[in-house]
Amino acid sequence: MEPLAARIRPNTLDEVVGQEHLVGAGKPLRVAVEKKERFSFILWGPPGTGKTTIARIYAKALDAELYELSAVSAGKEDIRKIVGQPAGLRPRVLFLDEIHRFNKAQQDFLLPYVESGALTLVGATTENPSFEVIPALLSRCRVFVLEPLSEEALRAIVKRSKVKVGKDAFDWLMGYANGDARKALGMLEGAERLYGKVTAETLNQALESPHLRYDKKGEEHYDTISAFIKSMRASQPDAALYYLARMVEAGEDPLFIARRMVIFASEDIGLAQPTALVVANAVFRACETIGYPECAINLAHGTAYLAKAAKDRSSYDALRAAQADVAAFGNLPVPKKIRNAPTKLMKDLDYGKGYEKYDTESYLPDKLKKKKYLPSEGGSASGGK
Numbered sequence: 001m002e003p004l005a006a007r008i009r010p011n012t013l014d015e016v017v018g019q020e021h022l023v024g025a026g027k028p029l030r031v032a033v034e035k036k037e038r039f040s041f042i043l044w045g046p047p048g049t050g051k052t053t054i055a056r057i058y059a060k061a062l063d064a065e066l067y068e069l070s071a072v073s074a075g076k077e078d079i080r081k082i083v084g085q086p087a088g089l090r091p092r093v094l095f096l097d098e099i100h101r102f103n104k105a106q107q108d109f110l111l112p113y114v115e116s117g118a119l120t121l122v123g124a125t126t127e128n129p130s131f132e133v134i135p136a137l138l139s140r141c142r143v144f145v146l147e148p149l150s151e152e153a154l155r156a157i158v159k160r161s162k163v164k165v166g167k168d169a170f171d172w173l174m175g176y177a178n179g180d181a182r183k184a185l186g187m188l189e190g191a192e193r194l195y196g197k198v199t200a201e202t203l204n205q206a207l208e209s210p211h212l213r214y215d216k217k218g219e220e221h222y223d224t225i226s227a228f229i230k231s232m233r234a235s236q237p238d239a240a241l242y243y244l245a246r247m248v249e250a251g252e253d254p255l256f257i258a259r260r261m262v263i264f265a266s267e268d269i270g271l272a273q274p275t276a277l278v279v280a281n282a283v284f285r286a287c288e289t290i291g292y293p294e295c296a297i298n299l300a301h302g303t304a305y306l307a308k309a310a311k312d313r314s315s316y317d318a319l320r321a322a323q324a325d326v327a328a329f330g331n332l333p334v335p336k337k338i339r340n341a342p343t344k345l346m347k348d349l350d351y352g353k354g355y356e357k358y359d360t361e362s363y364l365p366d367k368l369k370k371k372k373y374l375p376s377e378g379g380s381a382s383g384g385k
Contacts, residue, residue, distance in 0.1 A: 004189040005182045008160050010053050011060075017160075017181075018153035019050055022144050029054060029144060033061040038091055040114050040121040042099065042129050042138075045146025047222065048180030051124040052097065058122060059093040067094050071101035076109045083113050092119055099123035100132035101253065107134045114140055127256070148179025157181045163188055168200040176203070221252070225260060228303075233268050237307035244303050248296045258284040261302055272312035279305050318373035325368060332365035 010016045013023045013033055022029045032039070043051040059066040067082050074096070082094065096102070102110070113119040114137065121141060125132060129143055149157070151174050158165055158173065165173070165188065177184035187206060188198055195202040224243055231239035247257055258280070265280035283302035287295040337359075341351035362369045 003186065004161055004163075005185040008157075008185070009056075010050075011057070013057055016050060016053060016057070017156045018149045019054075019146055022146070023054070028142075029058070033058055036062055038062055038117075038120055039142065040119075040123075040140055041142040041144055042121075042123040042125060042133065043144050043146055044125050044127075044129055046148050046179060047126060048177070048182035048184075049146040049149055050181070051146060052095070055093075055095040055122040055124065059095070062091055062093065062120075064091045064093040064120065067092065069094065069096050071096055071098045071106075074102075076106060079106075079110055079113065079119075083118055087118075093122060094119045095122045095124070097124045098126075100125045100127040100129070104134055107137050111137050111140075131259075149181055150179070154179070154181060154184055158184060158188065161185060161188060163192055163198055165198050166200075169198050169203055172200040172203050176207075224250075224252075225257070228257070229260060229264060232264060232303065232307040233311065235307055235309075235311065237304050240303050240307045241300060244299055248292075248299070251292075254287040254292060254295050254299060255284065257299055258287045258302070261299075261306060264306060267316045268311050268313055269306065269309045270312045270315045272310035276306055276309050314374055321373045325371065329365075329367060332367055334365065335363060338363050 013030055016023050021027060024030060031037070043054060045051060056066065065088070069078055079094075082092065096110075110119075110121070111134070114121045121137075123129070123133070123141065129138055129141075133141075154174060154177060155170065158170065169191075173184045173187060176187060187203060191198045191202040191206040194206055224246055228240055228243035228247065231237075231243060244257065248254075262277070262280040262284055265276040269276040279302055283298050286298040290298065336350050337352065337354045339346070339351040341347045346352075364371055
């Protein structure tokens with residue numbers, strides 16, 4: 001029997017719950033489906049938020065031949081087989097799940113078929129396509145961002161399953177699923193199958209049951225990387241190395257792990273030990289050039305270093321505070337004394353007048369003159385985390 005998530009998967013946009021900014025009335029994907037517009041796009045968002053569902057609905061709207069591949073296991077030969085088939089009257093849509101797993105050479109191979117229209121590409125990724133998809137391919141695709149499902153949306157999806165769920169069990173599911181419908185439905189189905197009823201107690205028991213198996217590319221992927229990051233943040237190298245080992249043994253992409261380490265080096269260590277960013281980047285480069293199994297040693301080296309390093313989130317907090325002011329006040333006027341003055345008119349308007357290289361007067365816009373995003377010594381301007 002198909003999994004519960006597959007059995008209740010929506011067949012039309014009217015049945016889709018959540019992602020109103022994309023599939024609501026007048027929104028881009030709704031319009032594309034209604035007008036049968038054919039173009040390539042990438043769906044970027046967390047797992048269990050409707051990427052596969054939207055791709056299938058779109059292909060159905062085009063009356064297209066839909067080919068579904070996972071970039072984890074597919075390669076050039078799979079693409080070659082699809083495009084090598086005789087061209088019919090129906091367009092060909094390729095749904096490439098986890099497109100970020102295609103390497104540069106594979107993406108280069110795919111590019112001309114997308115460019116010529118031989119294939120309409122619908123990519124799905126949990127990773128930022130700006131970093132994972134080559135610029136030439138990305139420029140030929142629109143990118144739509146999916147959001148984690150709200151509690152209201154998850155409630156509607158659970159209700160659609162027709163499985164009886166009490167308030168305590170539902171609250172448990174919401175905390176566990178974290179916006180992932182597939183994760184919620186998988187646990188719901190597992191508890192009902194194993195124990196005949198769904199309560200907070202049976203859900204807890206199902207979570208620990210060896211009879212239940214989870215998609216390592218789904219929730220386990222995110223739970224483990226989260227535990228890995230939080231262990232380094234808490235300066236617990238033993239725990240961090242344990243979660244690293246779990247990811248390595250599961251065959252996790254080493255660049256996925258290393259990329260998180262590079263982010264962590266600036267976000268959590270920052271000014272306390274600036275060389276952490278150098279180490280993290282070196283680990284990333286080692287993973288690129290060496291690969292498994294040896295690069296696991298580089299990952300362990302970097303993990304131990306980052307976990308034991310002093311922590312300081314002040315630069316990260318300062319960035320977020322500055323971004324909040326940009327969002328609140330927009331582009332405030334730059335003080336005239338630090339504006340560029342390449343023409344006589346600009347000089348006549350006092351652009352650059354009074355500028356001194358080592359000025360102590362704030363260069364912030366007038367409205368923010370007294371603002372301090374970064375404390376002068378350690379800590380965080382917004383109180384730290």
